[in-house]
Amino acid sequence: MAKLVFGMNQSLDGYVDHMAFAPGPTLFRHFIEEARAQSGSIYGRQMYEIMRYWDDDHPEWDADESAFAAAWRKQAKWVASRSLKSVGPNATLLGDDLESEIRALKAERDGEIEVAGPALAHSLTGLGLIDEYRIYLHPVVLGRGKPYFAGPRPRLRLVSNDRIDEDVIRLRYVPA
Numbered sequence: 001m002a003k004l005v006f007g008m009n010q011s012l013d014g015y016v017d018h019m020a021f022a023p024g025p026t027l028f029r030h031f032i033e034e035a036r037a038q039s040g041s042i043y044g045r046q047m048y049e050i051m052r053y054w055d056d057d058h059p060e061w062d063a064d065e066s067a068f069a070a071a072w073r074k075q076a077k078w079v080a081s082r083s084l085k086s087v088g089p090n091a092t093l094l095g096d097d098l099e100s101e102i103r104a105l106k107a108e109r110d111g112e113i114e115v116a117g118p119a120l121a122h123s124l125t126g127l128g129l130i131d132e133y134r135i136y137l138h139p140v141v142l143g144r145g146k147p148y149f150a151g152p153r154p155r156l157r158l159v160s161n162d163r164i165d166e167d168v169i170r171l172r173y174v175p176a
Contacts, residue, residue: 002039002109004102006121007134008148009168015145016118018050021138025064027165032068039111040076042094042102042124047117048079048087055088078105080120099127122151128175130154135171136164 008016009023023031043051054072061069077091080098087093094101102124105113115121115130124130133156135148156173164170 002106002111002113003131004042004106004115004124004129005112005132005134006115006124006130007034007132007136008116008118009136009138010148011138011140011142011145013141013143014147014149015142016148017142017145020142020145021140023136023168024165027136027168028064028068030164032064032071034114035068035071035075037112038075039109039113040078040105041114041116042078042080042105042120044117044120045079045081045084046119048077048081048084048091051116052088080123098123099129102127102129118146118148118150122149125149125152125154131174132159133173135173137169137171139167 009018009021010016011021041051051072054069057066057069073090075090077087078094078101079087079091080094082096084093106129115124121130155176157176158171159174160170160172162170
């Protein structure tokens with residue numbers, strides 16, 4: 001049975017914003033390895049459209065960016081959206097019964113499946129489907145934006161913490 005993992009970069013005050021801060025080289029390499037190891041990713045429309053950036057090669061990319069793109073393209077992707085009519089390569093559009101489809105994915109797959117984006121994580125947290133939360137805590141204060149927990153705040157238990165980059169700490173939580 002697969003494990004659903006919601007992990008994102010987060011500011012000290014609890015916000016996520018890929019435009020306000022980015023992973024350094026060490027953390028980015030960590031994300032490459034995670035992408036290579038994952039069984040797939042589940043996206044909401046907005047996060048999927050952001051990640052589609054990795055579908056096309058860009059001449060300015062370095063070796064790490066090319067490696068991440070290769071890992072991202074290779075993995076299975078599922079997209080929860082009511083507005084999209086089609087999705088790109090190696091992606092499947094989920095239907096209206098999100099809970100049943102995600103439960104089926106968890107039952108038929110092994111390994112970790114990434115949950116990408118706070119809005120989708122909000123829905124899946126409310127359904128009790130997320131097995132682990134990974135917060136990559138950056139020394140940045142944003143003061144506003146999208147919160148990491150965009151909805152229910154589940155009771156959590158810390159299972160580990162480690163320093164990933166010189167300034168970033170990964171906190172791993174499971175539902176209590």
